Amino acid sequence: MIEERASNGFGKDSYTSSRHWKTRLNIDRIMFFVTAACFLLVLIPLFSILFQVFYNGLRAFKFAVLLNEGGSPVSTISGIRHAITGTIYATLIGSAIGIPAGIIVGTYLAEFGNNSFADILRIIINTMVSIPTIITGVVVWAFVVTRVGHFSVLAGGIALGLIMIPLVARTTEEMIMLVSPIYIEAGYALGLTRMRNTISIVLANASKGIASGVLLAVARIMGETAPLLFTAFFSQASPSNIFDPAATLPVLIYNYAISPFEYWQGLAWIAAMVLILLNLDILFITRLMFPETHQSD
Amino acid sequence: MSQDTTTASKPQLQKTNSISSGILENGSAKVVIEHLNAFYGTKQVLHDINMAIRDKTVTAIIGPSGCGKSTLLRTINRLHELKRNARVEGRVLLDNRDIYAPDVNPVVVRRRIGMVFQKPNPFPNMSIYDNVIAGLKLQGIRDKAILDPIVERTLKVVGLWDEVKDDLKRRGTELSGGQQQRLCIARAIAVEPEVVLMDEPTASLDPAATAIIEDLIRDLRKQYALIVVTHNMQQAARVSDHTAFLFNGKLIEYGPTRRVFEKPEQSLTEQYITGRFG
Numbered sequence: 001m002i003e004e005r006a007s008n009g010f011g012k013d014s015y016t017s018s019r020h021w022k023t024r025l026n027i028d029r030i031m032f033f034v035t036a037a038c039f040l041l042v043l044i045p046l047f048s049i050l051f052q053v054f055y056n057g058l059r060a061f062k063f064a065v066l067l068n069e070g071g072s073p074v075s076t077i078s079g080i081r082h083a084i085t086g087t088i089y090a091t092l093i094g095s096a097i098g099i100p101a102g103i104i105v106g107t108y109l110a111e112f113g114n115n116s117f118a119d120i121l122r123i124i125i126n127t128m129v130s131i132p133t134i135i136t137g138v139v140v141w142a143f144v145v146t147r148v149g150h151f152s153v154l155a156g157g158i159a160l161g162l163i164m165i166p167l168v169a170r171t172t173e174e175m176i177m178l179v180s181p182i183y184i185e186a187g188y189a190l191g192l193t194r195m196r197n198t199i200s201i202v203l204a205n206a207s208k209g210i211a212s213g214v215l216l217a218v219a220r221i222m223g224e225t226a227p228l229l230f231t232a233f234f235s236q237a238s239p240s241n242i243f244d245p246a247a248t249l250p251v252l253i254y255n256y257a258i259s260p261f262e263y264w265q266g267l268a269w270i271a272a273m274v275l276i277l278l279n280l281d282i283l284f285i286t287r288l289m290f291p292e293t294h295q296s297d
Numbered sequence: 298m299s300q301d302t303t304t305a306s307k308p309q310l311q312k313t314n315s316i317s318s319g320i321l322e323n324g325s326a327k328v329v330i331e332h333l334n335a336f337y338g339t340k341q342v343l344h345d346i347n348m349a350i351r352d353k354t355v356t357a358i359i360g361p362s363g364c365g366k367s368t369l370l371r372t373i374n375r376l377h378e379l380k381r382n383a384r385v386e387g388r389v390l391l392d393n394r395d396i397y398a399p400d401v402n403p404v405v406v407r408r409r410i411g412m413v414f415q416k417p418n419p420f421p422n423m424s425i426y427d428n429v430i431a432g433l434k435l436q437g438i439r440d441k442a443i444l445d446p447i448v449e450r451t452l453k454v455v456g457l458w459d460e461v462k463d464d465l466k467r468r469g470t471e472l473s474g475g476q477q478q479r480l481c482i483a484r485a486i487a488v489e490p491e492v493v494l495m496d497e498p499t500a501s502l503d504p505a506a507t508a509i510i511e512d513l514i515r516d517l518r519k520q521y522a523l524i525v526v527t528h529n530m531q532q533a534a535r536v537s538d539h540t541a542f543l544f545n546g547k548l549i550e551y552g553p554t555r556r557v558f559e560k561p562e563q564s565l566t567e568q569y570i571t572g573r574f575g
């Protein structure tokens with residue numbers, strides 16, 4: 001141990017001669033400044049976005065906006081409550097589809113994935129990740145909206161769920177791969193069936209990583225706009241059930257921001273602020289609940 | 298089916314005895330390994346292994362690293378086949394019944410044969426208590442009135458009870474390495490196996506923890522057939538009744554430990570135990 005230390009730079013060898021030492025210290029300083037500059041460069045756009053949104057959002061903000069349903073642009077008491085409700089509906093439906101399906105697919109790929117069916121499934125998942133989300137929206141429109149006969153928050157949720165499946169499947173597979181085989185073998189050696197071992201040992205040991213990946217995926221679908229345009233569509237009232245069309249925050253931002261009405265543009269800023277806060281909340285909860293898990297996105 | 302197995306295994310046993318000289322003198326075999334070949338893909342790592350292992354004895358498997366000790370051990374509880382492309386030929390009889398027969402469920406085999414690994418591996422998501430009863434609980438036994446006494450009894454067997462009885466709720470992974478390994482032994486014997494396999498159980502432990510585990514191995518021999526892989530010859534000499542020397546996937550010599558160490562029949566064995574290679 002002591003010998004090792006000596007050769008690691010604490011003893012007297014040529015490696016630590018003062019000239020080398022100085023060069024190394026200088027390189028170290030330069031690298032520090034380069035890194036710090038890059039860091040600031042990244043922070044500038046982030047903070048300018050946050051500043052813009054909060055500056056404009058707070059300027060237009062009235063508490064009533066959160067409580068009131070939508071309305072005409074000339075009525076200055078209309079709000080964004082319908083879009084908040086719609087986003088919650090769509091996100092919950094999306095999660096109800098995307099989380100279980102993603103976890104099952106990811107687990108299957110990680111634990112039972114040594115066959116050609118799994119290879120095909122893996123290709124499908126990788127393709128799904130890269131499909132533009134607007135296409136997912138169109139597909140759901142063709143398969144769900146046209147059949148049901150009208151837009152609905154259910155169709156929107158299905159589109160979000162489809163987007164979520166590959167995200168959750170990938171994290172699940174990655175997190176399961178991180179579970180050390182020594183625990184999995186211990187489970188089999190105790191006489192657990194493959195199913196039991198997969199659930200109680202493999203998934204249980206990967207659960208923190210999976211949960212944190214799942215929360216990030218929830219945050220991601222919450223901000224999706226394109227897949228909702230032809231599915232949940234829009235409405236000026238909160239959906240009374242999942243078969244109603246519904247406004248969502250991202251679609252409201254899109255519609256109101258490009259409208260000519262100043263009041264609606266203000267609502268769009270507020271909606272943007274609410275959406276960011278919801279997102280930050282989820283990220284914050286993730287950090288708080290799973291401080292030690294590495295996050296892959 | 299089981300009759301076939303018994304009659305068919307008779308002549309094999311004779312042959313087994315010729316290499317397993319002195320093993321079955323007074324007592325019958327708990328585990329019999331017959332013409333066992335093991336493969337990873339096309340690579341054969343065990344060649345025609347024949348061994349009979351008696352109940353309530355400690356059998357040591359020694360040999361240089363890479364000679365197939367772990368593989369041999371893992372064919373006895375059908376863990377080998379879980380590795381990618383791993384394959385087995387031949388038979389392993391547990392109480393005269395071939396565990397590789399088509400109608401045998403490997404899960405049932407593994408419940409009868411416990412295993413302790415080289416690196417202590419208590420489940421990191423479980424408390425000490427839950428680790429001990431992991432096998433039982435995951436098989437569906439949840440009644441605390443049954444589980445509590447089992448936890449106490451098995452932790453006492455491995456000498457861990459006094460050290461941990463006040464914090465059974467702590468994570469198993471918070472214990473020291475030696476304690477973790479004893480916890481793993483407790484977990485293996487809590488399901489009441491008949492055979493306990495140990496793959497270099499002290500390889501990652503310090504001498505004091507090693508001594509405790511070795512004492513424990515000698516204790517456990519009263520109840521189980523133990524098969525212990527070690528690449529430490531002193532350990533084999535200290536704990537085992539019988540020793541098998543494996544080299545390049547072949548069983549070179551197998552017999553009572555004293556005889557193997559004092560009067561090895563094969564010159565290869567002698568060279569290995571006198572430290573000329575390995």
Ligand SMILES: Nc1ncnc2c1ncn2[C@@H]1O[C@H](COP(=O)(O)OP(=O)(O)O)[C@@H](O)[C@H]1O
Binds near residue numbers: 361
């Ligand atoms: N998963 C595997 N795939 C391919 N070869 C393996 C695998 N595991 C072990 N082997 C090979 O099998 C031989 C025996 O290994 P092992 O049984 O682990 O030896 P030991 O326990 O005596 O060190 C070695 O040559 C090793 O390289």
Ligand SMILES: [Mg+2]
Binds near residue numbers: 368
């Ligand atoms: Mg080994």
